[in-house]
Amino acid sequence: MTTSDQFKQAAHKLLVIPGPIEISDDVLFANAHPSMSHVSPEFIPVLGDCIRMTRTVVDTAEGQPFLIAGSGTLGWDQVAANLVERGENALVLHTGYFGDSFTECLETYGANVDQIKAEIGATVSQEAIESALKSKKYKVLTFTHVDTSTAVLSNAKAIAETVRRVSPDTLVVLDGVCSVASEEIHMDAWDIDIILTATQKGLGTPPGLSVVVASKRAIEVFNSRKTRVTSYYGSWKKWLPIMKAYESGNAAYFATPPVNLIYAFNASLTKITKSSPSLAQRYELHRTASQRIKTAAKELGLKPVPLEPTSAANGMTALYYPDGLGAGDILPRLVKKGVVVAGGLHANIKDKYFRIGHMGISAVEQSRGDVDTVIVALKETLAEARAAK
Template structure:
């Protein structure tokens, strides 16, 4: 293992990208390699296998492709829907809005079960919608990064299985994979899409999607050509299968260095200490610490019920009289980078803190202590400044 250490830098605790381990950043600096090299083949092959482990699946097909998490929406829309297909979208924030827009761009007819701001979709309304109409797939954002709202993936999948068992269950897990428990096979999920830069602890640039066998069969049964060139599973399935079997294949050049970094992070997550189960527990513990500290400061969380508050991030309303320019720059001066709001109707009302990956899995770093201390000091300074003004 290298003795490489990152340069001192501000603590990045937005809801992604997140801090990455020294070993991951060092792996990203691997000498330039051919994507057809015999040395690279097992690296991508291992990434495919370890991605399955993170999601507790044995038979689903991972796709690891250059792109952002957003590209996962295009893969779902292009490969699993055809113009006129009915889709039910459970909307709990900004990213639900955008997923709907993407699906409609490919011709899907999208109905929404919209949650109130700060809440997850009501399962009773979901069941009612599924009873009223036949849907090709149901999609939802597991953690909507704009609100910090966590949807109950297990309960949603159970509802679909009970009410409309032929409907595919698609999970946007961009802000949840690696920080929230997802049991792909046991819960009956058909697709999880995610990205490298959040709970998976890798620099941004990889679109990671896992498709179960029901989803693959639905793709194979489509009657029209896939309305995407780069995103077509016809192009990517042979590539992924070849690398997993131990031989190189080509459609488009993969980001070789980034895949080395992803391999380093996955190795820590699936084979290192803490274990994957322990990692989920650490995320829950860190989340509670941050949320308890927020409450002790008299601040209100955006999710209005702790039952649907994410473990990998916290969204917090500004107190009365305080705005982003009072808090975010002060946190920055204390070398802590947080994020403002993003939801189009409420973006000036709240801020967001990410607590994922090594920030929580390596508690000896003291990141959570630093976040809480900086927030207390920044809030006190902001109130003092208002009083003296």
């Protein structure tokens, strides 16, 4: 019986798309917590601890987390509605699908957006960023740390350094939906102003929570707005007192928090930030899992979407189908073996590649054997697909 045969018998297929990811049983169990009042003394510290542990994950001492029911997309609305005023300029570094979406979101709230577009699989050069920052005053610069559509990893530290050197007041916004807890992030040391993410990827929790952390600089910019915040549900005017209240052990009400999901998030954050392996070890385990899959893919003749190994994500892998084969040859065969990967998402190459996620417990809990399962299934699938041609 091969590894992939074993998985056919499991309760569910192995979910290795770049989010939602496999969730551990204890986190799922916490998601089934008996219903609790959102203002009860039992629940208040559960949310309070989530706020504190979110800070730990992104390595910030004083960043202000916002935990709000919603998808990762709501983080873009929060940036656009709270930090950018109508007519101000935003610079979007574009490494795939999500650069276009963030652009549209910023424009919805009245920003003038310029994009610097990298070719598919590449990152934006520091020279291009520097030149754009010198051409006009930007309120925010945004980049997708790992673009889920291409698996391209941008150099967050270098981008922030360029911004601080050339345009120190520009807020650096890191879209970390596909990077937080799977790629190394040091919010304070790198001087990042906004990290926005969601729970269903590296954070190992079901989807449904928008997670944003704002630097002191970002909160100061927010506090000195001249015009009204342009979202109600996403308004920090509403949420800042709520987050401060729960963190200090008091209840406050603006909108009902997703109580069960907060229990689940707490369970996952506790594992990530307060148990072994450490956060640093977790990053290393993600790199190891990533290298194993990327090496196996190379041996199978699969070409990665990222052009340079140094700009390839550690939490996911995007691979072009080999010559003559397409989605229909690969994905259904993998599903039959109990392995669920994702098709393409970037419009220009949508049907030419597929994506594998290796975040959270699939990368960290090596005893699960998820990486082996994926590699074996991939090998078998390619052999079968090639034989069938």
